[in-house]
Amino acid sequence: MVRTAQGTPSSHSSGDPAAPPAAPTPAKRARRLRRGREGAAGYAFLSPWILGFLGLTLGPMLASLYLSFTDYNLFTAPSWVGLDNYRRLFGDDQWLQSIRVTAAYVVLAVPLKLALALAVAMLLASPHRGQGLYRSAFYAPSLLGASVSVALVWRALFSDDAVVDRILRSVGIETGGWVGNPDFALLLLVLLAVWQFGAPMVIFLAGLKQVPNQYYEAAEVDGAGWWHRFRNITLPMISPVLFFNLLLETVNSFQVFTASFVISGGTGGPAGSTLIYTLYLYQQGFTHYQMGYASAMAWMLILGAGLVVAALFRMSRTMVFYSGDEGR
Amino acid sequence: MVQWTGGAARSAAAVAMVLGLAATGCGGGEGGGSPEIRYSWWGNAERAEMMREAIALFEEEHPDITVTPTFSEYDTYWEKLSTQVAGGGMPDVLQMDNAYLREYSDRGVLLDLKQHKQSLDTSGLLEGLSTAGVIDGARYGVPIGGNTFSLVYAPELFDEAGAPMPEDGWTWQEYDEALTAVSEHTGGDLYGASDYTGLIWVLEAQLRQEGGELFTDSGELGFGRDRLAEFWESAAGLREDGAVVPADEAEQVKPLAPLGANLSASEFTWDNMLTRYVEESDLDLELAPLPTDSGDSGQYLKPSMLLSASAQTGNPDAAAKLVDFMINDPRVAEIFGGNRGIPATEGQREAIDYTEVDQAIVDYEDDRMSDLQEAPPAPPAGAGALETEFIRLSEEVHHGQMSPDEAAGEFVSFAERTLSS
């Protein structure tokens, strides 16, 4: 219903939305000319990015790819070892552990954080007094970043006999402190991520603000209920930002570093329970001086996370709806 | 696409070249003119302030040399330093840890300061520290301060609990009994000690007491899997009886150690850390001799930190002068007091008007000096990584996630891999 309400102006059906529908040769030539100009404009607008990519990003990425096939201790020139680093990975229990930890983290943190962010964004999207204040307050935890102060707060909240433990005990759940318990320590990192839900919330808010009110009014007239409106108007209309948040939170969760670095003091403890992938990579590169091995880890991460990202993009083709896109 | 691959191969080759060049130092330094020295250290905010004063003094004395300071705290210091070394932007003078010394010197990035004897006088170093920083006849580091591994404890609590009091030649069993007594006496709010099998330095002390070493002279592991398993196993009873701080409680008070968080009555640590514990803890603390089963304490004077210079520096002489000034000038010692540990040279040691705590450390070292043995050679490259791995595996054992034997096996094979590469 919404898709039709949004309208599919007939011009969208031709490949180029700007081109007038069907015409003989002179028009075709004009279109080619415009294509050429559009191409030039595209490269012109993209030129800062192209420069940055070629100058700052591509080189270091290729360098790390090269290093992943070498033995490189940071101080002497790298020496070629072929696939040794990659072979070694699969016999490395800690590497496998870091994959387990990271996978668990991604699977827990991403949906929880996004659900909370979307719920709060929807709460804040409807006009109420003091909205700006609420918005700022909900964003406040994200302002703090992941500093040593955060590590101290987290210990103070989740230690034995601290506030969370006391509340749980009052309802008859005995868990002891979570901080020192390897079974719970990862959960603390997840909760930290969920607590700092400000970024996706703000993006959701901006997305929600783009949904024209008429749609809701029309749906109201049709007598659509809350769930119906959410399912048929809100979700499709914010699907681009939803997709963006899902993709970025997933990618960022694969790479989360500072939180576990700060909370565990760089060890990934207790007992390896918070040994996030990038933390292990950091340890290999900068504590064990095995940058070749660390680079191999980086490229395995790119491969793994890349597959997930590709799957998400594939999914997005059918699930995400861009109202300003050319028709397909 | 084909073109792109060709370009990629070329840039990879270029990067490989740069990595090689940067490491061998073909970047070249300036030299001549009025030398500028970059000086890098780790430490807290207090130390940064003291350094500023010391550097001002140095520049007054050597108006032709400019010192540009840079600092960070310990954890991040090493990432910064290794990136700088890899990229050819190494500081001229830098603070160095004994555990990482060979990591850097073996790869030829440190300056042999012996070549600059005319600017750097090392004759004032304490006897026990005179060879620290020297590897195969070359001086890659000069100790700034010294410390010795020791036991910090709260006499009052030991006394109240009727525990055996520390004395020269007391045994490990007596110490364990003391811990049990203290923990029983306090009823579990406070433990006798944190689990000391989490410290590789306690293992080193025990090995030395038995006449062994952590690392052999050829840089291999000085102990086997069985000895390590036995070490971790030795505190199993203490863990079960609740005589030592349980692993999860120790985790909760990080970044403090249990002693600093009023959770335990004793802690094995370097003697200069007494300053920190006295500040953190509510208890009255003192230094005590290490327990030993052989009558031999195994203690030695270790450099708490060293100063090294870059092999790539354009001004080796000015760098040597700065090192000389930092370790010998009595005014520098007055500025720092005990912040850098107890000074490594006689001249600086005597110049300080010590605080009560620092005086206690000096007295402890003086008192034990006759007992202190010759220091082992600088640990092999990879020792820093080994210590990290030791801590991780200890945690696994303490949390009951691994058996001592299993963890010991993993440590030994990790050590073999790390030390051979």
Added chain:
Amino acid sequence: MRSSAATWPRRVLWHALALALLGLIMYPLVWVAGASATPTNDIVGNTQLLPARPVADNFARAMEGMAGISVWRFLYNSLLLAVLTVAGTVASSALAAYAFARLRFRGRNAMFVLMIGTLLMPFHAVIIPQYIIFQQLGLVDTYVPLLLGKFLATEAFFVFLMVQFMRQLPRELDQAARIDGCGYWGIFWHVIAPLSRPAFGTAAIFAFIWSWNDLFAPLIYLNTPEKFPIPLALRMYADQTSTSDFGAMIAMSVIALVPVVLFFLAFQRLLVQGMATTGLKG
């Protein structure tokens, strides 16, 4: 429906729900505020929310700065970096996003894939090659390594964010502008950019905060203490090899929160200026 039909019980319910959630989320922050007024030795492991007897000397020590550099200097450095980061990021990302979202040209999809690919690269695996580039250019210990990438849209996050928003804008607008004689720049400047203000505001906020809290890049690239931003100074209060001062550290991080909060308050207004308020119809 939304504005008019909200009856008072619903309003009360809304505020109650929002406040309850807020209480939960603000608890840790209140602890931080409390800790900044707690004597430094009582902070670690302190499970109380607020100190029994608040003290101010943590702030006094934090305001002393370090190594003769005042805390204002660190704040100024952070502010300079953050403001330039925001300017560079928003400008360069907007240009790239317009190209990706609205223009058709050869290689667009391939470049988009490459851009997304750069998101996947872990920082610590590329930091050494990146350092080498800036070292060779003699730019270490300047702000250039921290800012250049921001002006060249290297943070794919922001480009992608804006792409998602720009793709939502109706195509008819471009056509109308073209009929009015606008070129691609004109369309971007007069049509797309004004309508993307919420996206720009979002990007500005994130860019500011992330720059403000960034520790590792300044750590690697800056040597002179006078150039340090706040996070580097903060870390100096917690050195594991010497005595730590958690009180001063938390006090300084509370001080450092003030500018970010102000920036957020100023820019969050942009977020609400969506299409719904500019009166455009989909």
